[in-house]
Amino acid sequence: DAKTTQPNSMESNEEEPVHLPCNHSTISGTDYIHWYRQLPSQGPEYVIHGLTSNVNNRMASLAIAEDRKSSTLILHRATLRDAAVYYCILRIYNQGGKLIFGQGTELSVKP
Amino acid sequence: EPEVTQTPSHQVTQMGQEVILRCVPISNHLYFYWYRQILGQKVEFLVSFYNNEISEKSEIFDDQFSVERPDGSNFTLKIRSTKLEDSAMYFCASSDPLGAVETEAFFGQGTRLTVV
Numbered sequence: 001d002a003k004t005t006q007p008n009s010m011e012s013n014e015e016e017p018v019h020l021p022c023n024h025s026t027i028s029g030t031d032y033i034h035w036y037r038q039l040p041s042q043g044p045e046y047v048i049h050g051l052t053s054n055v056n057n058r059m060a061s062l063a064i065a066e067d068r069k070s071s072t073l074i075l076h077r078a079t080l081r082d083a084a085v086y087y088c089i090l091r092i093y094n095q096g097g098k099l100i101f102g103q104g105t106e107l108s109v110k111p
Numbered sequence: 112e113p114e115v116t117q118t119p120s121h122q123v124t125q126m127g128q129e130v131i132l133r134c135v136p137i138s139n140h141l142y143f144y145w146y147r148q149i150l151g152q153k154v155e156f157l158v159s160f161y162n163n164e165i166s167e168k169s170e171i172f173d174d175q176f177s178v179e180r181p182d183g184s185n186f187t188l189k190i191r192s193t194k195l196e197d198s199a200m201y202f203c204a205s206s207d208p209l210g211a212v213e214t215e216a217f218f219g220q221g222t223r224l225t226v227v
Binding site for chain 1: 142144146153154155156159161166167202204206213215216217218219220221
C-alpha cells in the first residue's frame with residue numbers, strides 16, 4: 001500500500017492559517033491525493049483531493065508539489081471546530097478506491 | 112446534503128453471537144466500503160464492494176465476515192460469530208459512480224459494536 005508520512009501533531013491559534021504537510025514519495029502517476037479529517041467521536045469526513053494541480057474548495061486548499069512527492073493542506077483561518085485528526089491518503093487507481101488511513105496529524109486549535 | 116446512514120448507532124452483543132450492521136449509502140453511489148476503528152487506534156479498511164461483488168478485502172475480513180446488498184438501498188456487514196476483539200466502531204462509506212478514485216468517499220457516523 002502506498003505510504004504517506006505526516007507529523008503526529010500540530011498546534012495552531014484560532015483565526016490563523018494552518019499548513020499541514022504530507023510526504024508521499026512513492027506516489028505513482030495515477031494516484032490521487034486525498035485528505036480526510038476525523039473530529040472526535042465522528043466518522044471520517046472528506047476535506048479535499050487532487051491529482052496534479054492545486055485545488056481549492058470551501059473547506060481548504062491543497063497545494064501539490066511539482067514532483068507530486070509531497071502536498072500541503074491549507075486551512076486558511078483555523079477555527080476551534082477544525083480541531084481534528086487530518087489524514088493524507090493516496091487513493092490507488094487499481095485498488096477499488098480503498099482508503100488506507102495512517103495515524104494522521106492531530107491538529108489542536110488554541111483560542 | 113446527501114448522507115450515509117448507519118444503524119444501529121450502538122450494538123451490544125454476546126461473544127459468539129451473530130450481528131448485522133446496516134448501512135444506507137447515498138442513493139446513486141455504486142462503490143461501497145466498510146472500515147473499522149478499534150478504540151484509540153487508526154481507521155482500518157475491511158472491504159470494498161462494487162457491482163454486487165467484493166472488489167477487495169483486507170486480512171481482517173476473514174470467513175467470519177460477509178457483506179451483502181440485499182436490495183437497492185441497504186448495504187450490510189455480518190459478523191457470524193463475534194469475538195471480544197471485534198469490539199470497535201464500524202464505518203460504512205460510499206463513492207459515486209464517476210469513479211472510486213477520482214471522487215470523495217462519504218462516511219456514515221458509525222456503529223459502535225461492543226462484544227461482551
